[in-house]
Amino acid sequence: MLRIEHLTKTYGEKKAVDDLSLHIQAGEIYGFIGHNGAGKTTTLKSVAGILQFDGGEILVDGKSVRTQPLECKKEIAYIPDNPDLYEYMTGIKYLNFIADIFGVSAQVRQERIRKYADLFELTADLAQPIAAYSHGMKQKLAIISAWLHDPKLIIMDEPFVGLDPKAAHILKGMMRELCDAGGAIFFSTHVLEVAEKLCDKVAIIKGGKLIRSGTMEEVKGDDSLEEVFLELEDESC
Amino acid sequence: MLKILVKKQLGEIFRSYTYDAKKNRARSKAATIGFFVFFVVLMVGVLGGLFTFLSLAMCGEMAQVGMDWLYFTIMTLLAAFLGIFGSVFNTYSSLYMAKDNDLLLSLPIPVRVIMAARLISVYLMGLMYSAVVYLPALIVYWAVVEMSAKTVLGGLLLLVLLSIFVLTLSCALGWVVAKISQKLKNKSFITVLVSLVFIGAYYFFYAKAQSLLAELLANAVYYGDSIRSAAYPLYLVGRVAVGDGAAMAIVTAAVLVLFGLVWYLIARSFLKLATSTGAVAKREYREKAVQLKSVDSALLGRELAHFTASANYMLNCGLGTLGLVIGAAALVWKGGTFLPMLEMVFDGRPGALSVLLCAGLCTLVSMNDMAAPSVSLEGKSLWLAQSLPVKTWQVLRAKLRMHLLLTAVPAALCGVCVAIVSPAAAAQTALALVVAALFTVLSALLGLFLGLKMPNLHWTSEITPIKQGGAVALAMLSGMVYAALLAGGFFLIGWRMGYMAFMAAFAAVTLAACVLLLRWIKTKGCAVFANL
Numbered sequence: 001m002l003r004i005e006h007l008t009k010t011y012g013e014k015k016a017v018d019d020l021s022l023h024i025q026a027g028e029i030y031g032f033i034g035h036n037g038a039g040k041t042t043t044l045k046s047v048a049g050i051l052q053f054d055g056g057e058i059l060v061d062g063k064s065v066r067t068q069p070l071e072c073k074k075e076i077a078y079i080p081d082n083p084d085l086y087e088y089m090t091g092i093k094y095l096n097f098i099a100d101i102f103g104v105s106a107q108v109r110q111e112r113i114r115k116y117a118d119l120f121e122l123t124a125d126l127a128q129p130i131a132a133y134s135h136g137m138k139q140k141l142a143i144i145s146a147w148l149h150d151p152k153l154i155i156m157d158e159p160f161v162g163l164d165p166k167a168a169h170i171l172k173g174m175m176r177e178l179c180d181a182g183g184a185i186f187f188s189t190h191v192l193e194v195a196e197k198l199c200d201k202v203a204i205i206k207g208g209k210l211i212r213s214g215t216m217e218e219v220k221g222d223d224s225l226e227e228v229f230l231e232l233e234d235e236s237c
Numbered sequence: 238m239l240k241i242l243v244k245k246q247l248g249e250i251f252r253s254y255t256y257d258a259k260k261n262r263a264r265s266k267a268a269t270i271g272f273f274v275f276f277v278v279l280m281v282g283v284l285g286g287l288f289t290f291l292s293l294a295m296c297g298e299m300a301q302v303g304m305d306w307l308y309f310t311i312m313t314l315l316a317a318f319l320g321i322f323g324s325v326f327n328t329y330s331s332l333y334m335a336k337d338n339d340l341l342l343s344l345p346i347p348v349r350v351i352m353a354a355r356l357i358s359v360y361l362m363g364l365m366y367s368a369v370v371y372l373p374a375l376i377v378y379w380a381v382v383e384m385s386a387k388t389v390l391g392g393l394l395l396l397v398l399l400s401i402f403v404l405t406l407s408c409a410l411g412w413v414v415a416k417i418s419q420k421l422k423n424k425s426f427i428t429v430l431v432s433l434v435f436i437g438a439y440y441f442f443y444a445k446a447q448s449l450l451a452e453l454l455a456n457a458v459y460y461g462d463s464i465r466s467a468a469y470p471l472y473l474v475g476r477v478a479v480g481d482g483a484a485m486a487i488v489t490a491a492v493l494v495l496f497g498l499v500w501y502l503i504a505r506s507f508l509k510l511a512t513s514t515g516a517v518a519k520r521e522y523r524e525k526a527v528q529l530k531s532v533d534s535a536l537l538g539r540e541l542a543h544f545t546a547s548a549n550y551m552l553n554c555g556l557g558t559l560g561l562v563i564g565a566a567a568l569v570w571k572g573g574t575f576l577p578m579l580e581m582v583f584d585g586r587p588g589a590l591s592v593l594l595c596a597g598l599c600t601l602v603s604m605n606d607m608a609a610p611s612v613s614l615e616g617k618s619l620w621l622a623q624s625l626p627v628k629t630w631q632v633l634r635a636k637l638r639m640h641l642l643l644t645a646v647p648a649a650l651c652g653v654c655v656a657i658v659s660p661a662a663a664a665q666t667a668l669a670l671v672v673a674a675l676f677t678v679l680s681a682l683l684g685l686f687l688g689l690k691m692p693n694l695h696w697t698s699e700i701t702p703i704k705q706g707g708a709v710a711l712a713m714l715s716g717m718v719y720a721a722l723l724a725g726g727f728f729l730i731g732w733r734m735g736y737m738a739f740m741a742a743f744a745a746v747t748l749a750a751c752v753l754l755l756r757w758i759k760t761k762g763c764a765v766f767a768n769l
Contacts, residue, residue, distance in 0.1 A: 019585060045620075047624070048624045049624060050620055050623045050624050052767070052768060070626045070627070070628065071626075073624065073625065073626035074626040076624075078620075078624045080620050081436070082617070084616070084617035084618045084620070084622070085618060085621070086539065086618055087618075088541070088542055088543045088546035088547065089539075089546075091522075092522060093542065096530075097526060097535050097538070097539055098625075099527075100529065100530040100531070100532065100534070100535035100538075101532055101535055101536075101625050102626065103532075106526070106527040106529055109527060110524065110527060114524070124521060124522060125521060125522070126522035127520040127521060127522035127523075128520060128522075129546075153621075154382055207478065
């Protein structure tokens with residue numbers, strides 16, 4: 001579903017991502033962990049087609065993000081670490097805008113909006129301007145909009161930040177449901193317990209370089225993910 | 238602490254002068270100085286020059302009949318009006334709506350210091366706007382009438398009092414706007430409506446200014462006596478500048494008391510208003526039938542939604558739409574009698590009337606510059622436009638379409654009215670309308686070009702890119718320069734070339750500029766936007 005080959009991205013002199021390669025299969029929830037400034041957001045933004053990268057290749061379902069960006073973006077949904085949405089729109093206008101961009105039919109979008117807004121208990125607030133939403137409500141709206149066009153691949157940067165426990169539980173269920181239906185999820189998190197329980201595979205990045213990746217068992221063995229992560233951090237220091 | 242906060246406020250206002258958002262680094266010293274010099278030239282040279290001429294017309298004659306206080310009263314009122322008009326929404330936005338209110342309130346900074354820092358930036362903006370009217374008036378008075386210790390002291394004291402008064406009224410009105418905003422549902426439209434009433438009143442008096450000025454100068458003593466008996470405080474205000482000690486003491490005390498009252502009022506409610514999320518009744522969502530839109534319509538709808546949701550955006554960048562409709566109505570109402578008379582005035586310059594009508598139309602068109610701040614207004618939500626499956630050109634084209642929709646439609650209406658009432662030959666009028674139509678396209682393209690060249694995505698209040706952005710100022714100025722070149726060029730050399738040749742040349746140059754800008758936007762402009 002997603003192939004990242006030798007991805008390199010620099011900001012001035014600094015290499016934010018250095019020769020990073022990852023393969024994510026359909027049906028996999030892939031966790032991406034690393035300390036602040038490790039290169040997670042840069043990688044995710046590059047996959048989402050927001051950042052132009054300097055070297056390497058990113059393929060979404062066999063299509064190149066570099067040469068076929070629109071085709072790739074049609075298959076992807078991206079949720080950033082901070083849900084800065086169009087505050088001048090109401091929630092429902094925003095969802096309809098996203099659905100229009102992805103060409104979601106009227107019936108399908110209404111069904112999905114009804115389903116996910118009810119799940120997140122956001123239906124009553126859809127007529128409110130986004131400017132009046134709390135951080136958590138914006139995050140819920142961003143999640144609903146990401147699921148609207150039934151994407152094959154969802155890229156999420158710290159998706160659980162700002163969500164209440166119930167909403168976080170619902171999101172985990174949605175992630176698993178999407179992957180069971182043949183989709184894939186690539187997300188970053190600092191909450192290692194969540195990554196350990198939720199992810200099929202995990203990658204650890206430090207200083208822009210991939211330091212370990214594989215199935216959860218391969219990466220952590222008999223230890224906890226937290227112990228392995230801290231150990232790897234220390235080793236590479 | 239206060240110094241740091243004021244520095245932050247001013248840094249934000251003039252951020253585009255010191256920081257290159259495109260390259261994500263500070264501008265060179267030379268570039269920063271260049272920007273500031275340009276700004277000063279614009280304020281002092283253009284606006285200051287305008288009020289210097291007005292002062293020269295009034296000062297000598299009024300002083301001769303002992304009405305120099307009335308001269309100062311009028312100029313002070315004008316300065317106060319401009320200062321308040323220029324800062325009331327700025328006060329509201331920067332005092333109550335600033336995005337970093339929560340952040341600053343969470344820091345160990347006393348609320349009064351945050352308020353003071355905000356007010357100092359409002360004060361400086363108000364001072365700038367009012368000084369651009371008042372200082373020329375004062376200097377003209379010193380040069381033409383009297384420059385003594387008492388007039389220097391009084392004149393400068395009045396400048397200080399005027400700026401404090403402007404701050405006081407801006408704050409009071411900003412507070413009223415904030416209070417009303419909490420209760421209103423369609424606040425952006427109501428804000429626009431109220432503002433338009435003010436603007437209407439402004440233009441009404443502006444239109445009457447020439448005759449009012451002549452009437453005032455002819456009967457200065459009569460009006461002076463009337464004002465003195467009916468509105469004594471205004472008399473005292475004027476007397477401050479001519480060095481009357483008692484007037485200085487009374488007006489100073491009155492202004493300070495007023496300011497103290499407003500400070501008290503704001504200090505009591507600042508925290509509540511600044512942290513309010515709005516007490517508007519919650520609208521319940523009811524599912525409705527969905528109207529499907531194409532990608533282009535959805536993107537255009539997004540631009541229009543942003544424009545109509547922001548009173549600041551509409552007021553600062555969309556007044557041309559209203560101006561063109563009013564222009565059309567004025568042409569239908571008075572054009573039939575006024576234009577033939579005007580044509581007779583320029584009898585020796587065939588085509589002059591059509592050129593003037595075209596230049597007028599272009600001036601009104603140039604009052605719309607919504608494309609200019611539209612790139613910066615993407616702000617932190619830029620990631621959406623960059624991550625959605627749409628071409629960058631589609632995003633930029635939606636911005637152009639919004640500008641053209643809101644400008645070309647009323648411009649076309651105005652053009653039709655010109656065609657109906659103009660006594661000029663049909664071919665002449667048609668060519669004038671072609672130039673105006675091309676300029677409408679050019680203004681949209683130029684606005685977007687400037688927006689892409691001078692982006693500022695890191696604002697905390699949207700007033701920054703809308704009102705204080707270099708792109709907006711340059712777009713508006715360029716439009717006016719175009720109209721001036723058109724009219725001035727014709728009267729200097731164009732009439733010798735002949736109307737048709739001059740206008741055809743102008744149309745060709747405008748078209749060429751449009752093509753060049755369009756090509757740049759579609760290629761380099763798209764790359765700039767994608768890499769922001």
